[in-house]
Amino acid sequence: MEKIAMLGGGSWATALTKILSENGNRVDWWLRAKDDVQHLLRTGHNPRYLSSILFDRQLVFPTTDLSDAVAEADWLVLAVPAAFVQPVLDKLGRDALRHKAGVVSAIKGMIPTRNVLVTDYVQERFRLPAAKLGVIAGPCHAEEVALEKQSYLTIGSPEAGLARGFCELLRCRYVQAHPAQDLDGIEYCAVMKNIIALTGGIAHGLGYGDNFLAVLVSNAVQEIGRFLRAISPQPRDLSASAYLGDLLVTAYSQFSRNRTFGSMIGRGYSVKSAQLEMNMVAEGYYAVKSIHELNRQLKVNMPITTAAYNILYERIAPAVELEILKEKLR
Ligand SMILES: NC(=O)C1=CN([C@@H]2O[C@H](COP(=O)(O)OP(=O)(O)OC[C@H]3O[C@@H](n4cnc5c(N)ncnc54)[C@H](OP(=O)(O)O)[C@@H]3O)[C@@H](O)[C@H]2O)C=CC1
Ligand SMILES: O=C(CO)COP(=O)(O)O
Known part of the structure; x- marks a missing residue:
């Protein structure tokens, strides 16, 4: 079992948490809204996005405490829309991600204050080598993941081992995942x-x-x-x-x-x-x-x-x- 910190409470974070937890991984899930966290803890459903999904509460741990979510994780997955992710990342200490296996961005956007890719921002702010970074890409809508429709993801990373490793965490009956080396x-x-x-x-x-x-x-x-x-x-x-x-x-x-x-x-x-x-x-x-x-x-x-x-x-x-x-x- 791997430990994953999922950052973001929207549709894509919800869909990825479904895949990762159903594959037997622990997901410490950071959402910004207290009410959503309480609802998830009480019912096992995200009230506002893909609310049909029932999460296994032995594996999925929703929280509004960012440091808590990240502290013990092997992997960090970023799924906050790009326009809002910088203030979230800036709350973490500069060394907070040093010992992670990898930081994988599921975000399809750029940091608007700097016009840089999310992975470039993460690399600079947390002084990480490019080999620790990856992106989750491919034609995949969260809504179809919720319906368990056949989907394909690509994990892009300059580090082939990281890309292969994260693909393993995602592969399931309805998701095929393939590595690629073109991050940017x-x-x-x-x-x-x-x-x-x-x-x-x-x-x-x-x-x-x-x-x-x-x-x-x-x-x-x-x-x-x-x-x-x-x-x-x-x-x-x-x-x-x-x-x-x-x-x-x-x-x-x-x-x-x-x-x-x-x-x-x-x-x-x-x-x-x-x-x-x-x-x-x-x-x-x-x-x-x-x-x-x-x-x-x-x-x-x-x-x-x-x-x-x-x-x-x-x-x-x-x-x-x-x-x-x-x-x-x-
Ligand atoms: N949806 C999809 O199928 C896919 C999405 N992506 C990417 O995933 C990333 C996340 O998108 P997605 O999950 O679709 O988002 P959604 O459109 O489903 O949800 C919006 C999210 O943005 C948050 N948000 C809205 N306004 C603010 C704000 N002012 N400050 C902070 N957070 C805010 C919401 O938080 P709250 O609920 O608390 O308001 C919610 O978590 C994007 O980069 C998207 O391109 C990538 C592949 C597939
Ligand atoms: O990137 C996405 C699906 O791959 C989500 O963006 P759209 O909802 O605009 O398609």
Whole structure:
């Protein structure tokens, strides 16, 4: 049995806790809301996300005490949305993670105050070698994990042993897990696919159809490829499921937060009202600002990201921006 500290109380933390605990591991689960912890302790269910899952209370230990959750863990899994994770990490002492087997980020977003990947922030703040870091990636929605639908995850880490070890913790009847060595590329791609799905949602909300979405997604693969070659050049096959699969599920799934959020923007909702109505976090809203700002230096041709940025941060009307974008797609 491994001991895992899970940070985050949303859908993905809930789904990962299900997989890890049902595989016989102990999960010390940090959630920010006291009421949610009390409900979990009392009933074994998370009241607000994937509440059908019943947790084994001999293996899952919910708490609001961050240090307590992390203290004895072999592994740390990060599943707080990127926009809110830095203040959580900053509560931990700089040496708190030194003796962990690994710190694995399940987050698909960037630290907004610094425009850096979550694993880069963790490495710098806790002075960890890259070999202690990993990401959980792949086309996998928490809602389908709750329903035990066949799913695939990729664990990216420069350290093959870490990636293989964490795959072992995740594999079960309905989850296949495979290791990969491209940490940065997988993490950047997971950030960017949210921007693409959000833009696809905007187009959908404006009345564009499947023909347009297919062209948008094809162009997105090229846009992601150009960006990855500029920021983290190394050979990689973007048709692998950790890249293309992740983009496709977010662009097309009924469960996608980013697509749903974009669709509301396309239908005329303000950012605030879309966020309030969703009650979940669309990472693409924050990611588009980070990627746009990073690209000021890189100057990669990124028409889809630029369109999303102009709509969400420059308040250009979605219909006007999509008219401009549609002339740039091939
Ligand atoms: N959902 C999925 O299928 C997948 C998600 N991911 C990634 O996992 C990460 C977590 O997302 P997910 O679990 O989906 O989140 P959800 O959208 O399901 O839930 C939102 C989470 O964000 C927290 N939150 C909201 N506002 C704040 C705030 N102001 N400060 C601190 N926390 C806040 C909520 O806490 P509270 O409940 O206390 O309000 C809740 O835990 C993201 O990076 C996402 O991209 C990756 C793969 C799959
Ligand atoms: O990253 C995710 C699934 O892989 C979750 O984001 P979406 O809900 O927008 O798809």
